[in-house]
Amino acid sequence: MIDLVVAGTIGLDDIETPFGRVHHVIGGSAIYASIAASFFAKPGIISIAGVDLPESNYHLLRSRSIDISGVAIDEKTFRWSGLYEFDMNEAKTLKTKLNCVTKFNPKLPESYKGAKFLFLANINPVIQKQVLDQMEEKPFVLLDTMNYWIENKKSALTKIIKRCDLLLLNDSEARQLFDSPNLVKAARLALQLGPKYVVIKKGEHGALLFSKDAHFSAPGYPLENTMDPTGAGDSFAGALAGYLAKVRKTDELSLRRGIVFASAIASFCAEDFSTRRLLKLKYGEIEERYEIFKKIREF
């Protein structure tokens, strides 16, 4: 029985940052999110990949007790290539080839349908809806997206936002989606659509949690050597979903703690290319960083 369903992409990425470049490395929102979630809970992936995806990736996911029975196989894996310039705050997408994702018609394995937590990671909001529609009991739904869907599928995205419990956005997406430079106002507008919680990911500046009555500000981890931010946002969200699935609570204090764990994992993710750092990460290291987060905000 899995704790958490993760719907999203599986990809092969080409990434260039000021610190190097990698070619054809594993990526995609479902990959980062499920690896991050696996530190806390048992995730099951619902996604699609091509026959060109090296088999070793499946071994690796299985070795972390990630259920991959929801991964459909088609011809060619989703490809993304991105470039990070000097300030590394935002990726410039050089090329996207959706490949098999265009044909993705998600069929949820029976063993997934009763999970109490569902993370709809970044993918076409139409697919996010199809996944949600197949869940048997209403799970706690976390929803992530990206600027592409805000620009191209705003109506479908808005509909799925209305059905989620927790909406994740990065700061520029929040400003864009709600047409407000002010993040507090953007978050308030997001809450009006229906989610109980809104989490705004701010990269090096940390993360914010908004609910109707409360506000939490998580500090950014003082990372000196960011090598590749790819997947940090997906890892953040996956870790948060995994933490909530582990503690089986969704009250505000659990959210706050989950966000700090998620910040810790996202900071590790950015320390090396692709999933490299996450795959070497030990739970004790996450706890150490959690303690540092406590110290850096004391006054």
Add this chain to the structure above:
Amino acid sequence: MIDLVVAGTIGLDDIETPFGRVHHVIGGSAIYASIAASFFAKPGIISIAGVDLPESNYHLLRSRSIDISGVAIDEKTFRWSGLYEFDMNEAKTLKTKLNCVTKFNPKLPESYKGAKFLFLANINPVIQKQVLDQMEEKPFVLLDTMNYWIENKKSALTKIIKRCDLLLLNDSEARQLFDSPNLVKAARLALQLGPKYVVIKKGEHGALLFSKDAHFSAPGYPLENTMDPTGAGDSFAGALAGYLAKVRKTDELSLRRGIVFASAIASFCAEDFSTRRLLKLKYGEIEERYEIFKKIREF
């Protein structure tokens, strides 16, 4: 006897933001900083203004027990006009007329020379040096600057940085001055120049404190209605200097608390044009916001 010397500019500003425009309003780094500091301690200004500066401003400063015996008078007051666009994160300077500031040859009143705290607010670093040279005992020196001096007086600026105890920079200035997109690395390079502390002001994202061994991250106040960010950075720094002068301590915990008080005052400053909100502000409101800062970082 004053607690704190504040050196900086007195100006008349024209400001336009998405929420309105004002003409010929009081501004300048010494004005914002000394008003902010006056919530905690007795500041004395060393600056220069023109005969065109309305007399009412002096009454106002005196009514707050701010010593203005160090304000020289010349022909025309420093003028700045700036525009904030949609995201309001950075001012676009439309025009600067230095006027009397070009002739400023600071002469410190005797009553200023023994102050234990000196805030060298944003002004030409050559003037900052002239002020520092006149202090009799070595005070605790806080130093602020802006991109203009980084671009045009880098050598003089570097020299004065080496003589300060606490360097304040905003995030873009820190990246620019140390040619590093990474704020942690920039702060470390800054510490290597000599200051014991480096404070990086990040506007809506809060502020960071770095010392050789420690790191503190102050959250941003969740302000929904920013009307005019002008002077928020000067107010932040002035409030921090005032707080330290009040508690007469410069250990790390005092710095952390001072930064939170400073963040509170800076957030009020941005709620209205020019110094309007600061001049109506009650100490109890600052304390209330300090308590909110405690709550928003709990986990």
